[in-house]
Amino acid sequence: MTSDPFRLLCLPGDGIGPEVTQAALAVLEAVAPALDRPIDITHELAGGACYEVHGVFLRNETAQQAHEVDAILFGAEGGVGWDNLDIPGGPTARSSLSRLRKELDLFANIRPVRSWPLAIAQTPFRPEVVAEADLLVVRENTSGIYFGEPRGIFDREGEARAIDTQSYTRAEIDRCAHMAFALADKRKGKVTSADKANVMESGVLWRERLEAVHKEYWAHVTLEHLYADACLFDLVCHPGRFDVIVADNLFGDLISDCAAAISGSLGLLPSASLGPLKADGRRAALFEPVHGSAPDIAGRGIANPIAAILSVAMMLQLSFQRSDLAAKIENSVERVLSGTRITPDLGGDASTLDVADNIVADIDGWMSTL
Incomplete structure (x- = not known):
């Protein structure tokens, strides 16, 4: 490994955001030994969680950190208590995500969409x-x-x-x-x-x-x-x-x-938001599941973590330049989806933790052969 760490800012946000982000970080930890540099993760508040503590959806200090890191992993934001607040200043004042997109110039939002054999029945x-x-x-x-x-x-x-x-x-x-x-x-x-x-x-x-x-x-x-x-x-x-x-x-x-x-489910859809190339060849990057904060199921442990996990796969592809590891994670997801331990949005009864653990176990299997 190089001595220069990959700096990741983790913003779990609101609702199911912390739950699916925890699952995504477990996957990142599972593949970390195959990377050529250590990962330095900083956790901060964003969205309604930040508003409740600091009276703003994103602190200036956190926005500054976002400029300095190599990537951001975002969970979800929003909820009944914050979505309709009368706050002047447009979307950047009412949304941590909008502020990050604008201030980091994350001009390209990339959303991959594919069919998953098991999920076809849910479409x-x-x-x-x-x-x-x-x-x-x-x-x-x-x-x-x-x-x-x-x-x-x-x-x-x-x-x-x-x-x-x-x-x-x-x-x-x-x-x-x-x-x-x-x-x-x-x-x-x-x-x-x-x-x-x-x-x-x-x-x-x-x-x-x-x-x-x-x-x-x-x-x-x-x-x-x-x-x-x-x-x-x-x-x-x-x-x-x-x-x-x-x-x-x-x-x-x-x-x-x-x-x-x-x-078949928003719980299967990752995304990346990318900024322009910098002089050193890097670009600002934010990775997040497409789904929202889903406050109706928050805290119940049944949220589908796959979109957040696939967002980590996109991070490996676009920020680490490790398309090989990204593809292997996608294969692990597909194998787990072909089984019976799936979350309620896909017709199963598995918990967020069950699905994450099964994907990590599959990853551990092929990691041992690298």
Whole structure:
């Protein structure tokens, strides 16, 4: 091992976040001996858990730590007591996750979606429709309508008017396009860009820039354009036709959540949010399960930990550059999913700890042969 540790900031957050994060860290600990450097983990509060103690969803000190570490492992945030608080300042003031995305410039949110044999029965699809589904959704993560200005609810001559601004620059679109093409280049070589260029000026620029980046840098990758509504229609009818879907913040949000139904449970879906490359070749990175805090089952020990565990696999692939270990973890997950010890969201009665222990046991098996 090198003497320079990999610095990981762990933000378990709210609801089931701490439970699934504990499971994910157990997996990381299981594979740690195969890594070429030690891991230094710092735990901090975020989300409602932080608000209850400090009156903010993310402390400035924690935000500064986020700039200094190699990666962040995030659990979940939100709950009934905090989601509807009247706090000025937009999403970065009301959400630790939004603040981290914006301040770290985590412009590309990457969500892999695949079918899992056991989970197909939990989907609303016929098995033959989703059996071959294996795609990535790349969502622009730091601009667009969620962060545009002006925004707010205003009183105009006694009439309430709500304003949200959809805004994109050429550079913001280009870097997201490059990320999508680079990912597709290592997969099946196809990018589907989703927009609403027929009714939105931002969509016109989005489509123009995807074409320009494609022509100059990635002509060997196939590019197609779909209107976002048509993309959603095709996604539920023919999910196997997609490889990488790229979209702006709003449409990417909708498309990635719709795609989640293909897997059969939000508890199976990991994600990564990546920043631009730095001079030293590293990039800011945050890894988290797609699911929310699920306060209705928090503390009951029945949350599915697999999305958080697969988020660790994405960390190994994208931050440690160990795609081999990431693939082995995915194989362990698939073997455990093929058994009977599964959580209630997949039709079983296993606990969070049961599933995590079974995956760690499988990992220990192949780790002993390395």
